[in-house]
Amino acid sequence: xxxxxxxxxxxxxxxxxxxxxxxxxxxxxxxxxxxxxxxxxxxxxxxxxxxxxxxxxxxxxxxxxxxxxxxxxxxxxxxxxxxxxxxxxxxxxxxxxxxxxxxxxxxxxxxxxxxxxxxxxxxxxxxxxxxxxxxxxxxxxxxxxxxxxxxxxxxxxxxxxxxxxxxxxxxxxxxxxxxxxxxxxxxxxxxxxxxxxxxxxxxxxxx
Amino acid sequence: xxxxxxxxxxxxxxxxxxxxxxxxxxxxxxxxxxxxxxxxxxxxxxxxxxxxxxxxxxxxxxxxxxxxxxxxxxxxxxxxxxxxxxxxxxxxxxxxxxxxxxxxxxxxxxxxxxxxxxxxxxxxxxxxxxxxxxxxxxxxxxxxxxxxxxxxxxxxxxxxxxxxxxxxxxxxxxxxxxxxxxxxxxxxxxxxxxxxxxxxxxxxxxx
Numbered sequence: 405x406x407x408x409x410x411x412x413x414x415x416x417x418x419x420x421x422x423x424x425x426x427x428x429x430x431x432x433x434x435x436x437x438x439x440x441x442x443x444x445x446x447x448x449x450x451x452x453x454x455x456x457x458x459x460x461x462x463x464x465x466x467x468x469x470x471x472x473x474x475x476x477x478x479x480x481x482x483x484x485x486x487x488x489x490x491x492x493x494x495x496x497x498x499x500x501x502x503x504x505x506x507x508x509x510x511x512x513x514x515x516x517x518x519x520x521x522x523x524x525x526x527x528x529x530x531x532x533x534x535x536x537x538x539x540x541x542x543x544x545x546x547x548x549x550x551x552x553x554x555x556x557x558x559x560x561x562x563x564x565x566x567x568x569x570x571x572x573x574x575x576x577x578x579x580x581x582x583x584x585x586x587x588x589x590x591x592x593x594x595x596x597x598x599x600x601x602x603x604x605x606x607x608x609x610x611x
Numbered sequence: 612x613x614x615x616x617x618x619x620x621x622x623x624x625x626x627x628x629x630x631x632x633x634x635x636x637x638x639x640x641x642x643x644x645x646x647x648x649x650x651x652x653x654x655x656x657x658x659x660x661x662x663x664x665x666x667x668x669x670x671x672x673x674x675x676x677x678x679x680x681x682x683x684x685x686x687x688x689x690x691x692x693x694x695x696x697x698x699x700x701x702x703x704x705x706x707x708x709x710x711x712x713x714x715x716x717x718x719x720x721x722x723x724x725x726x727x728x729x730x731x732x733x734x735x736x737x738x739x740x741x742x743x744x745x746x747x748x749x750x751x752x753x754x755x756x757x758x759x760x761x762x763x764x765x766x767x768x769x770x771x772x773x774x775x776x777x778x779x780x781x782x783x784x785x786x787x788x789x790x791x792x793x794x795x796x797x798x799x800x801x802x803x804x805x806x807x808x809x810x811x812x813x814x815x816x817x818x
Contacts, residue, residue, distance in 0.1 A: 531790055532736050538790050550792070567786055567795040568806055575782025579774055583738055583745050585757070588774040599775055603810045 504605025711812025
């Protein structure tokens with residue numbers, strides 16, 4: 405959604421406005437959506453809590469209340485793309501023989517969807533060019549996503565293995581969606597999943 | 612072959628300066644070193660042929676003579692990091708049962724060496740943020756490195772498979788050297804090679 409495109413209330417800078425939409429069941433969601441859009445369109449360093457608040461049509465204090473600092477909003481914006489709390493149990497919960505395929509299918513699905521791809525690319529770009537963003541991704545990747553996956557694995561060095569799996573998915577995203585190297589860029593997602601699933605399977609289950 | 616690298620037909624843009632060090636056995640090498648440093652330190656868009664010439668202490672016309680446009684200097688600067696003409700035969704020339712390990716060892720070796728890592732990181736950053744750089748990498752990755760590897764493979768979809776292998780190496784480089792996600796960032800290179808070699812082996816030999 406375009407920032408402020410709903411046209412419901414004027415944007416104010418400076419002191420909290422009484423006209424800004426305040427707390428409510430969807431204020432948190434609106435802030436996260438605005439954060440994803442702002443980080444995707446402006447990059448990490450040009451995005452501010454104030455700008456996110458403006459785009460979400462809330463007061464900046466509410467952004468701080470829900471998320472804290474800019475880095476914490478950034479981490480939450482990454483998390484909303486991956487939904488680890490929902491996804492990790494779904495990936496690890498089924499038969500251990502198909503965990504590689506489920507992980508490959510999940511990652512390719514996230515990247516194939518333009519709505520989640522744009523913010524993820526922005527995050528990756530930011531992390532490659534700004535240490536602050538790299539630090540957030542390092543913390544997020546480790547603590548939230550990979551370690552949750554690693555906890556459910558019955559292999560030696562589970563975090564190391566989860567990182568190798570993640571590295572492959574990140575590299576595919578870069579070659580396919582950013583550099584657009586053919587034939588990978590135009591390959592059927594199912595063909596990629598079929599080739600990559602056994603790799604992830606070996607990393608995550610040693611089989 | 613790099614345009615103009617045969618040295619047969621000089622391109623002239625502006626008149627060569629008499630004060631700059633001119634052509635010689637090491638002028639080409641000096642230009643490439645300067646280009647790697649300039650692209651690494653300034654990024655793709657802030658690097659100019661004129662700046663590279665200044666850093667190499669040659670006239671800009673000589674840079675054009677050897678390499679052509681800025682994009683062609685960029686491609687040559689990537690190539691000098693990978694040395695595909697030397698490396699591809701060495702990787703593909705030995706026993707086909709160890710091709711995965713040789714490729715893993717070669718890539719990790721290139722990235723472990725700070726002298727080649729810095730320009731490669733700069734290239735990756737540039738390609739993620741500038742379409743012009745992505746286009747060069749796309750052309751280089753495809754035409755020079757991956758297709759040379761693919762030509763030597765006896766598998767279906769060799770370029771697709773070579774790209775999957777490359778994507779894994781790129782992703783490992785990003786997680787290990789840029790984001791520095793632990794434990795991958797501190798892992799012994801031999802441990803990474805041991806885990807990744809069977810993946811590359813399957814992609815490149817179907818075994």
